[in-house]
Amino acid sequence: MRRLLFLLVFGIVGGGVLVSLGAWQLRRLEWKQGVLAEIEARIAADPVALPTTPDPEADRYLPVRVAGTLGDAELHVLVSTRDLGAGYRIIAPFTTDAGRRILVDRGFIPTEAKARPRRTGAMEITGNLHWPQEIDGFTPDPERDKNIWFARDVPTLAAALDTEPVLLIARSQTDPDVTPLPVTTVGIPNDHLQYAVTWFGLALVWAMMTFYFLWRTRARPRS
Template sequence: MNWKLIFAATLSVIVLAIFIGLGTWQLQRLKEKTGVIAVIETKIAADPVALPMLPSLETDKFLPVQFTGQIDAAYIRVLASHRDFGAGYRIISPVTLTDGRRILVDRGFIALSQALEHAPATPLSLTGNLHWPEDRNAYTPEDDLAENIWFARDVEKMAMHLGTDPVFVILRTQTDPALHPMPVTTESIPNRHLEYVGTWFLLAITWSVMTGFALWRMKRRNA
């Protein structure tokens, strides 16, 4: 009995089972993540409701809202890019609501070559989605407050800087001819599970071919 051949075959089957198991697990994760994204997309596209008095990250993220407010002259520029217009900024402005509350709104994208007009002189009816972006990470530079160039939409920090409540709405509606609304989507939600499925199953196929060839050579050599 060729114990080396038996050991090699057993080890190969174990490794193959691990690859297939990981691929199957990622397939299940793909199904779950696709379902989660579908639920979020449904929530984003729902009919807007009145802005809650105390929006909550746990229950109100992506909630479509509609409100009337006066856009203030002050604003924050957050460095960004647009697939159609290149480099530019997201414009974040304070808005004073009819009930006196002050919130933050992401009015959209403006290209570097364009100038922002003065804020509208009268209150506007605005529609958008509540959001708590997670832009900042360990590699994000510090914001340049002197030049009004920010590198992340940090809701708490922006609210303190502009004197508003830490409530952030990304608008669907346009408030300036130079601004291009960048409404909330699910594009930023990572979902690479299909890639992982392909990786693990490709490894399983490659391992099977390599193992089969190695066992064939071992058997032939010992014949």
Template sequence: MSRLAAPLILGLAGCAILVSLGIWQVQRLGWKQDLIARTEAMMASAPGPLPAEPIEETHEYTPVTVAGRIVEGELHALTTRRGSGPGFRVIAPFETEDGRRIMIDRGYVREVEKTAVRPLGEAELMGILHWPDERTFDTPANDVERNFWFARDVAEMAEVLEAEPVLVVVAEPAFDGAPEPLPITAAYHNRHLEYAVTWFGLALAWALMTVIWIRSRLV
């Protein structure tokens, strides 16, 4: 029996660790699904006024209404739209009635419309507060001089537009001929089911390897 002690101990310990990791991912899956459901319910709720000091941790995905004026100085963030191909999100400065200067994501324009003249002026808009997380390790740096943005970096865009680092993704165009608003979804990464299946699969493989090891000791 002493020959079986090592494989039994290692086999049981390994399986216990791998199964516990799988269970943890199942729990994370439930938490993430609940978070997404609550966020989607919040985005569907009635909009309120723009908070005095919006911050990502508290106000991400909050519906708001803003009244004021769309002014010159738009930025262009590379994107794509199904059925329309590559294009740009138009990020414009917006001066509110109470003297604030924020940013709005007006929506999508085709690549050939990048330099087109778009309507400006007084507007009352409804939208969602958003701090996009679009940058990965291989995302190129934004080309500010050419006005070619690979990611909507709110802080960097706000510095260029001399605005608050606040972005409202508009839900409806303010004027005819304005960019087409793009729907916003809760962009939470949710691969916990995949991770759980992986851990449980590794636990099964570990158990099979342990059985093979034990059988080899019995020969």
């Protein structure tokens, strides 16, 4: 009887813990969906003027419109997209009419277009401010002699092009041969539903195992 009671209590406590973890992930899912909705609304909002001192946290995803001159210099960040394949993001310096120099992510070009000339000069660009976090312990150093970079590390790119550490990711066209890759929420992970299903699945397995051991324990004395 004690063994049965122990198995029952152990099964109920373990199953309760697993169910509570699944419920917690559902709450996290609801929270994350709200965060993503806020980000999407912020990305799609009407553009404003470039802030005087942009903040990497407060101004992340801020829609901005700038007028000025796009420079000839370029940095090529290696990227691969599902729809366009392998290529480069074009990072260029942009001097605003007010005299400020910032970075502009113009968008995507295929690898074979690396050496082709692109439109520069006076233009107006609409996009979103962003400070991507693409550096980790496995990110290679840039191949500066080949102008191949492997991440959009804003301070490093800004130092290379002598600009403010501010990156505007264009959502308007800057050249017919450059495909804008505007900011979206696609790359922001949201795996809470999968985690919830996993925890609830484990809770079901736990309940089945508990029932099985209870049945075996009761059946053993009879046999």
